[in-house]
Amino acid sequence: MRAAAAILALVLAAPAGAEAPRLALPLACNLGENCYIQHYADRDPGPGVRDHACGAASYDAHDGTDFALPTLAAMAAGVAVLAVAPGTVAATRDGQADGAFAAGGDVAGKECGNGVVIDHGQGWQTQYCHLAAGSVAVARGDAVSAGTPLGHVGLSGKSEFPHLHLTVRHGGTVVDPFAPNPAAGCPVDATAALWQVPPAYMPAGILDLGLTVNPPDYASVKAGAPRANVLPAKAPQLIVWAYGWGGRTGDVLHLTLTGPAGFHFAHAAPIERDQALFYRYAGARIPSPAGWPRGRYTATIRLVRAGAEIGARDLSFVVEG
Template identity: 40%
Template structure:
């Protein structure tokens, strides 16, 4: 559904060719990165009141110490996505019983005060490494303290317990008590860096190649028979596809980690290459962790095959693009 992008050429070789560390971490959930799950937020490497992701960008928030792997919606959460061990280890502590909900108000935040991690566990890995998991689904924990687990073994399910605004699993990685960013292998206390003088990633090459903190993510896109309700996306997921009997149609896109100044272009063409929709948004006024856009017409869309091209542009240049073929019945 989307094109895979790579880390900047100036960065990737150093992440992949630096000396290997003692552990290599897999994804913390059983999903397909960039299709059914997405890395949305990274550790905050700014020790002060500001925010900086590991590459000095904005894909974090103040005080965030972990890496968040999200699935799209609560509807997907109910289907079940397994949280799995990122490496071999032993379970030290667990917590279950916290309700899955989305935190939207200050009252919600107060309700989970002291239990922001929600349901989770702490695992001891080898050579002084530990990993904490947060936000698992209530009642899904499949391990107990003292359980030895192998890399890839199910620990529970992705949830939205604790301080969660979308269903995800959060991992905090530490080594001998120092919190690390698993993408770069750097200590959070070292601060962010846009340079290449860094240790090897704790993630293997196939994961690193799919992560690019300099670009937004296209979570989903398509054609719908009604205007898209942005707030409903995280609950119900993508809207139902348009039918030729619907009285209107919209091309839509759901995005994460937009940058200030990005514009969103939606182009819909029919099977004869005729342009049905050609819409470009106004520049985004500030960085956006989550955003959606749509454009459409108040008429029925004839049955047939259509091509939807979605582009995110910065100063007129594509920074992320996806294209999909859609059959309308």
């Protein structure tokens, strides 16, 4: 989200020597497990892209940090957005529909969607965008502490996936919470961050995986496709699928199935272009008229970049019948 889209922001003058707040995480989730950072702030002053770790996990002029959920099902279950530091609520907005932008709706002037701005004093503010419709739980003038629930992660405003866009400002100027000194080179020393406990840098990874008899369509994967724990021995094929974030041209997604009687299937799926979100699947046909060897199987997904593994997950299931 560009700075011009941050329509809830209130610009305050910053007193000299103002001490920065120490920030807690803004979501009630476990980073890297059931939520992840989709985009960091763009530190490149020109048309290029550079995050605080010298990577490209951002996009041009992105002015905040996007904390994302893996699926629409996770959003529907309700994940709380939390205040990152003590302060006073300076502004709120609610009532904007979730999914309006993805459906082709006009969100001009309301790109932040449902949101909250908190004044932390001495010129410091935080802004929370794309909250779920009807979920904003605070009002202007409310005092909050770090961890106070503000609402739920949603899909309102200019948003194509469920996430919280968090922007930190000081005196009206955007501050990268991972690298508050704009003159600092990269990678930035983690001790310089505003976070109480700096989140590990994860430019890409695996969001979800599953086993099916037929490939699920991408829409159902994004929505939160159900995962089978037991598959029939006479299934004509076994499909392993993976859903991930941060794919870059040249990455390779390795999908592997292992099982009883020495069964082994492996497939390497290249990522042929940069993709903020990606989905791949591969499968093996039934090996004999007798069906699949009965017993426990394991699906393993590995995302490899420049020869190094940057993300991996596995899942076990049973073939019976």
